[in-house]
Amino acid sequence: MTVSLPLVVLLGFFAWGAVKFLGVRTWIVVLIALFGFWLSDTFMAPAIESGTRSGVDIVNGSHD
Numbered sequence: 001m002t003v004s005l006p007l008v009v010l011l012g013f014f015a016w017g018a019v020k021f022l023g024v025r026t027w028i029v030v031l032i033a034l035f036g037f038w039l040s041d042t043f044m045a046p047a048i049e050s051g052t053r054s055g056v057d058i059v060n061g062s063h064d
Contacts, residue, residue: 007052007056015033
């Protein structure tokens with residue numbers, strides 16, 4: 001059985017868990033999300049996207 005889950009849902013789950021169980025303040029989560037949003041509009045965005053895709057490919061393995 002294969003389950004496909006978007007990365008943003010997984011990151012949202014971890015952010016919720018950090019606020020709920022680790023005591024991370026909500027404003028810190030919002031600040032980090034804004035930083036990511038603004039970072040996506042810089043010259044580093046293609047490198048971050050390709051690195052994320054490579055990491056996901058490594059985790060998923062090959063399905064040949």
